[in-house]
Amino acid sequence: MQSFLPKNISRRIETMELDSLYQEVILDHYKHPKHKGLSEAKDAQVHHVNPSCGDEVTLNLSVDGGIVAAISWDGVGCSISQASTSIMTELVMGKSVADAYKILDNFSELMASKGTMKGDENVLEDAVALAGVSKFPARVKCALLGWMAFKDASVQAIDGSEKA
Amino acid sequence: MKTTALNVEALKKDFPILSRSMRGGKKLVYLDSGATSQKPKSVIAAQSYFYEHENAAVHRGAHLLAEEADAAYEGARAIVAEFIGANIDEVIFTKSATESLNALAYSFGNSPPGTPFALTRGDSIVVTEMEHHANLIPWQQLARRTGATLKWIPVTAEGRLDYATLETIIDSSTKVVAFTHQSNVLGTVNDVAQIVKAAKAVNALTILDGCQSVPHFAVDVKTLGVDFLTFSGHKALGPTGIGILWGRSDLLAQMEPFLYGGSMIESVTMSEATWAPAPRKFEAGVPNMAGAVGLGAALQYLTQLGMDNVHAWEMELTQYALEKIVAIPGVKIIGPSTADERGAVLSFTVDGIHPHDVGQVLDQYGIAVRTGHHCAWPLMKKYGIAGTTRASFYIYNTLDDVDTLVDAIISAQEYFKAN
Numbered sequence: 001m002q003s004f005l006p007k008n009i010s011r012r013i014e015t016m017e018l019d020s021l022y023q024e025v026i027l028d029h030y031k032h033p034k035h036k037g038l039s040e041a042k043d044a045q046v047h048h049v050n051p052s053c054g055d056e057v058t059l060n061l062s063v064d065g066g067i068v069a070a071i072s073w074d075g076v077g078c079s080i081s082q083a084s085t086s087i088m089t090e091l092v093m094g095k096s097v098a099d100a101y102k103i104l105d106n107f108s109e110l111m112a113s114k115g116t117m118k119g120d121e122n123v124l125e126d127a128v129a130l131a132g133v134s135k136f137p138a139r140v141k142c143a144l145l146g147w148m149a150f151k152d153a154s155v156q157a158i159d160g161s162e163k164a
Numbered sequence: 165m166k167t168t169a170l171n172v173e174a175l176k177k178d179f180p181i182l183s184r185s186m187r188g189g190k191k192l193v194y195l196d197s198g199a200t201s202q203k204p205k206s207v208i209a210a211q212s213y214f215y216e217h218e219n220a221a222v223h224r225g226a227h228l229l230a231e232e233a234d235a236a237y238e239g240a241r242a243i244v245a246e247f248i249g250a251n252i253d254e255v256i257f258t259k260s261a262t263e264s265l266n267a268l269a270y271s272f273g274n275s276p277p278g279t280p281f282a283l284t285r286g287d288s289i290v291v292t293e294m295e296h297h298a299n300l301i302p303w304q305q306l307a308r309r310t311g312a313t314l315k316w317i318p319v320t321a322e323g324r325l326d327y328a329t330l331e332t333i334i335d336s337s338t339k340v341v342a343f344t345h346q347s348n349v350l351g352t353v354n355d356v357a358q359i360v361k362a363a364k365a366v367n368a369l370t371i372l373d374g375c376q377s378v379p380h381f382a383v384d385v386k387t388l389g390v391d392f393l394t395f396s397g398h399k400a401l402g403p404t405g406i407g408i409l410w411g412r413s414d415l416l417a418q419m420e421p422f423l424y425g426g427s428m429i430e431s432v433t434m435s436e437a438t439w440a441p442a443p444r445k446f447e448a449g450v451p452n453m454a455g456a457v458g459l460g461a462a463l464q465y466l467t468q469l470g471m472d473n474v475h476a477w478e479m480e481l482t483q484y485a486l487e488k489i490v491a492i493p494g495v496k497i498i499g500p501s502t503a504d505e506r507g508a509v510l511s512f513t514v515d516g517i518h519p520h521d522v523g524q525v526l527d528q529y530g531i532a533v534r535t536g537h538h539c540a541w542p543l544m545k546k547y548g549i550a551g552t553t554r555a556s557f558y559i560y561n562t563l564d565d566v567d568t569l570v571d572a573i574i575s576a577q578e579y580f581k582a583n
Contacts, residue, residue, distance in 0.1 A: 054536055
């Protein structure tokens with residue numbers, strides 16, 4: 001069936017709903033990720049994969065006196081998983097692990113909200129741009145990949161320091 | 165434009181789901197039949213009819229309903245047998261092709277020494293590098309349990325099997341060769357005759373995964389010369405929860421059951437039991453009767469269309485889609501780039517855009533595709549890619565669907581400013 005609209009106009013209409021998912025902030029983090037490239041400093045290294053799609057994140061974390069002292073990561077995956085990981089590293093760097101967990105809980109709640117929450121910008125900063133992801137159930141696991149890697153790494157880092 | 169023997173616009177009306185609307189009121193462009201096919205009304209109706217009029221436990225009752233249920237279930241078996249050129253007693257209903265393949269691996273692992281299925285240290289199992297996980301992991305595990313070695317036929321850069329390696333990989337140690345008829349990722353149709361010849365030369369058993377072939381072109385087990393064939397009902401217009409395991413009758417007679425219980429026995433005492441002949445030996449418990457009946461209706465639907473017509477239309481779609489997709493800058497086909505010896509499964513990558521993001525934009529156009537590794541992770545690693553976007557076609561797809569797909573891919577590139 002031939003559309004009577006010129007192609008570029010019809011394409012612009014298609015993107016309106018997409019824009020709620022792919023906010024400019026997300027595409028920016030995707031193209032210019034923060035803390036990407038694994039650094040030497042690490043108390044723990046974790047490798048998380050999303051088995052259904054193959055997205056991968058490797059994360060190095062150092063915790064010093066309960067504070068996130070160094071965080072770096074590398075990975076492959078879709079714009080959502082990679083941008084979300086980048087945003088997360090910016091959020092938790094320099095914060096106490098306890099505060100980082102509060103942010104993580106807040107973000108998890110936002111992701112589970114099925115589009116009903118906007119997210120608290122005071123807590124989540126750039127991560128509120130991911131609010132639209134919660135309307136797309138298949139993509140929530142993409143957004144959570146890096147965050148779950150952080151949680152895992154923090155537990156290992158703290159365990160390690162307690163044993164030392 | 166070439167004319168087709170299929171009246172695609174007419175047959176589309178047989179599939180209720182194709183008339184639903186998608187995001188933004190878009191019509192559905194279903195390009196994910198490689199994952200599961202849509203169902204015609206006749207299949208849905210056949211299952212309902214069974215439940216409304218004939219439902220009873222097969223092979224048990226002494227009442228009229230049981231007789232009718234028996235007739236419906238065994239009738240479905242006869243339809244399957246005719247569809248693949250098999251004897252009726254060689255057709256086993258399972259819950260899926262995955263179960264069929266696992267059942268073979270499990271049964272082989274339980275076979276006593278001296279049977280054709282027994283494996284031991286020093287033996288080898290051969291698969292291909294393009295297998296779906298369902299035809300890879302059961303053999304990895306069987307190798308682990310028996311001490312046998314797992315070997316594989318590599319794929320070339322173009323997505324074909326490297327047949328030059330056949331003679332070195334299939335050798336006197338080879339007991340089993342399990343391979344796919346058509347790759348669910350690359351679309352490649354493999355040369356069954358050549359592989360069967362190499363396997364037969366060393367007396368190895370051959371197992372063909374027909375998930376992507378049986379629904380799409382005429383498959384005759386006797387002509388192919390394989391020992392076992394598996395396929396799933398839901399990829400062939402049938403319901404979910406029903407699969408097929410076909411095996412040569414002389415082999416089924418010697419093979420161990422993989423499920424024990426009701427209706428698979430000949431006689432039972434408190435301390436031992438003997439088995440009913442195949443296929444009953446392999447169908448313990450009350451089976452998925454409505455599923456079998458639905459599959460029967462599906463194969464009848466395909467037979468009415470004519471499998472040669474089905475194949476011809478799919479090839480026309482493939483040819484057209486390949487030409488159009490190859491012409492988009494920044495898009496690369498993963499698999500054979502010509503329509504020779506390939507089916508209507510097209511995987512591609514878009515430079516600078518992850519498959520998930522491509523799929524998301526396509527979804528906005530009402531286009532359903534599969535993205536990711538397609539349960540063939542080793543193949544993705546071989547090609548050094550995270551995944552692909554896969555469009556897979558079936559009888560209800562049109563050339564317009566291809567145009568919509570191409571438009572949407574270009575939109576995705578514009579959206580992500582990939583070019």
